[in-house]
Amino acid sequence: MKITRPTLLIDKRRALVNIHQMSHKANQNEISFRPHFKTHQSARIGKWFRKEGISKITVSSVEMAAYFANYGWDDITIAFPVNILEISEINQLAKKIKLGLLVESNETIRFLGENLRAPVRIWIKVDIGYHRTGIPWNQEQEIFALIRETEKKDILKFQGLLTHAGHAYHVRGIPELNAVYEDSVHKLLRIKRFLLREGVQQIQLSYGDTPTCSIINNFAGLDEIRPGNFIFYDVMQLMIGSCMENQIAAAVACPVVAKHTARRELVIYGGAVHLSKEYLTDTTGQVIFGYATSWDGAHWGPIFSDGYVTSLTQEHGIIRCGNTFFNRVNIGNVIVIIPVHSCLTMNLMRHFRVI
Amino acid sequence: MKITRPTLLIDKRRALVNIHQMSHKANQNEISFRPHFKTHQSARIGKWFRKEGISKITVSSVEMAAYFANYGWDDITIAFPVNILEISEINQLAKKIKLGLLVESNETIRFLGENLRAPVRIWIKVDIGYHRTGIPWNQEQEIFALIRETEKKDILKFQGLLTHAGHAYHVRGIPELNAVYEDSVHKLLRIKRFLLREGVQQIQLSYGDTPTCSIINNFAGLDEIRPGNFIFYDVMQLMIGSCMENQIAAAVACPVVAKHTARRELVIYGGAVHLSKEYLTDTTGQVIFGYATSWDGAHWGPIFSDGYVTSLTQEHGIIRCGNTFFNRVNIGNVIVIIPVHSCLTMNLMRHFRVI
Numbered sequence: 122m123k124i125t126r127p128t129l130l131i132d133k134r135r136a137l138v139n140i141h142q143m144s145h146k147a148n149q150n151e152i153s154f155r156p157h158f159k160t161h162q163s164a165r166i167g168k169w170f171r172k173e174g175i176s177k178i179t180v181s182s183v184e185m186a187a188y189f190a191n192y193g194w195d196d197i198t199i200a201f202p203v204n205i206l207e208i209s210e211i212n213q214l215a216k217k218i219k220l221g222l223l224v225e226s227n228e229t230i231r232f233l234g235e236n237l238r239a240p241v242r243i244w245i246k247v248d249i250g251y252h253r254t255g256i257p258w259n260q261e262q263e264i265f266a267l268i269r270e271t272e273k274k275d276i277l278k279f280q281g282l283l284t285h286a287g288h289a290y291h292v293r294g295i296p297e298l299n300a301v302y303e304d305s306v307h308k309l310l311r312i313k314r315f316l317l318r319e320g321v322q323q324i325q326l327s328y329g330d331t332p333t334c335s336i337i338n339n340f341a342g343l344d345e346i347r348p349g350n351f352i353f354y355d356v357m358q359l360m361i362g363s364c365m366e367n368q369i370a371a372a373v374a375c376p377v378v379a380k381h382t383a384r385r386e387l388v389i390y391g392g393a394v395h396l397s398k399e400y401l402t403d404t405t406g407q408v409i410f411g412y413a414t415s416w417d418g419a420h421w422g423p424i425f426s427d428g429y430v431t432s433l434t435q436e437h438g439i440i441r442c443g444n445t446f447f448n449r450v451n452i453g454n455v456i457v458i459i460p461v462h463s464c465l466t467m468n469l470m471r472h473f474r475v476i
Numbered sequence: 477m478k479i480t481r482p483t484l485l486i487d488k489r490r491a492l493v494n495i496h497q498m499s500h501k502a503n504q505n506e507i508s509f510r511p512h513f514k515t516h517q518s519a520r521i522g523k524w525f526r527k528e529g530i531s532k533i534t535v536s537s538v539e540m541a542a543y544f545a546n547y548g549w550d551d552i553t554i555a556f557p558v559n560i561l562e563i564s565e566i567n568q569l570a571k572k573i574k575l576g577l578l579v580e581s582n583e584t585i586r587f588l589g590e591n592l593r594a595p596v597r598i599w600i601k602v603d604i605g606y607h608r609t610g611i612p613w614n615q616e617q618e619i620f621a622l623i624r625e626t627e628k629k630d631i632l633k634f635q636g637l638l639t640h641a642g643h644a645y646h647v648r649g650i651p652e653l654n655a656v657y658e659d660s661v662h663k664l665l666r667i668k669r670f671l672l673r674e675g676v677q678q679i680q681l682s683y684g685d686t687p688t689c690s691i692i693n694n695f696a697g698l699d700e701i702r703p704g705n706f707i708f709y710d711v712m713q714l715m716i717g718s719c720m721e722n723q724i725a726a727a728v729a730c731p732v733v734a735k736h737t738a739r740r741e742l743v744i745y746g747g748a749v750h751l752s753k754e755y756l757t758d759t760t761g762q763v764i765f766g767y768a769t770s771w772d773g774a775h776w777g778p779i780f781s782d783g784y785v786t787s788l789t790q791e792h793g794i795i796r797c798g799n800t801f802f803n804r805v806n807i808g809n810v811i812v813i814i815p816v817h818s819c820l821t822m823n824l825m826r827h828f829r830v831i
Contacts, residue, residue, distance in 0.1 A: 182745070207481060226735070394820065
């Protein structure tokens, strides 16, 4: 494969294995698998899921829902608090597909009750510790009030509680991930018991996030999982401990344009507009915008132990590396960068090549 | 103007003033003004420069050069170390327009000498303290050797030394900016004197970066300036001290989708895929992904003293704010975010609306 400029590479075989493993696990648990398509935003990659038998998906915007609906996906949850300004687009979708919406306020529920023109499924967003969106898990009365508000309108079909354990991205290692998962499910089940006692019937629990879904095998208590990033994984998941290196399925091939011997740095054509400015700090305190590896024209190799992206500007990437790596690479060579956050890289690159 | 989703707004009047001021300053100094078009990457905005009499531009990739060449720009410097893997695209451009290329290694110069099919202008990249790319300014012999290598081939037309004072982004306030500028010019002039003594004739000095070019009025010694960001400015320039708030010409209008009273936070539809993950740390240690302001349907207002973007995920932005701002804003309102880095925001949004 000829590379001349920054090129997003997708390892299809690894991606298919990742899809299969997650799907298989959901099937074994007899729960619904509704993968988040914000990671790839691609109708072509959507087909890979379809072949695995997946028919329900999650997205994070009305625009994405409309895009996938155009490609035949007819059961979509928009896992983002309803943007009431897009009511006309939401109505178009609601007439066409089985649409799930996420709410967390009375204002939004009332607005939907008055302005929707077709039935939608309503999920209440619950905050189980991430503190980004949702009603805090311990405010059971408030959650119950929202359900009551939802039930006032036939057009609003209450489904259950939806949550995202985004704080799983801040922990490291299996024991800590297990703890986040157990705590999350404990909180969800506690609210569910409360709501059942109050007479609410049929409460589904929908749970998402790649780190915990990747390491948990027994999803007892849940009705649905919605991971997204797991199709590609990335450096962030590797550092969290939720994937192995050989599961990473997305990387960016970048030409080397300069070498600086005194500071053992390579300059690549590959910057913030390709990889995104997402970074991580490793255990030594080093800021990392991606790991580096080799390119043999067909595949990328194992991550170099001594090479990483130390800074990114608009089009430039700076790779700091050890002697072995540095001496092996010349101007005009191509190296491969494993991104910190594959969702953002995919969003920036838009086009990809399958290896 | 009806806003229903994240929308990039460009204040054309401010942008035109910014263009005029920089252009006027270059004219007064009788130096060349070659604005960097990576900031906007837009043929439409290019026309605003054309009206101000600008005919020479800078870009940061072969792809961008080809894009603007298609829109009639025929004098373009690619201010990025030559990516020799794109030699065929470079040759196409070199046949069509006056093309300037940036080199910093013998390997690249020799490659160009052997593989170019039309004459190009050669600039040697000099590192005056940013340490991203270029030959360190005090390695005069090495710079001289590169010029000698360039002169071996008639097709390579040596122009001079090009530098980017990217470290100006790390200082704060006019005195520090003045110091960066003076130091930069001092270093460039020192190399130039050395090269003149060695018999090199006609050495132009091309200098870029918005922070210093914005605050300097007397460019004595230089032949060309190449700022780019100054057309829009942003929070970063505001913090550096290189612009006033009323010069900022780019912002993103975002719908408010949720309010969290206990922690005085708004959730907006507007995330990393709209604003980029570029952030700044203010004097109190607070991480900031953008400032917030109001939207009256036609213009944005003054930056709120008590509202800023405290975190960004793919589509979500979290605004932390004081009571006044918080109580004034409701779900379904639109607020405006001044981005930290307008170049990256423009690159992500691609489309814009002029106000």
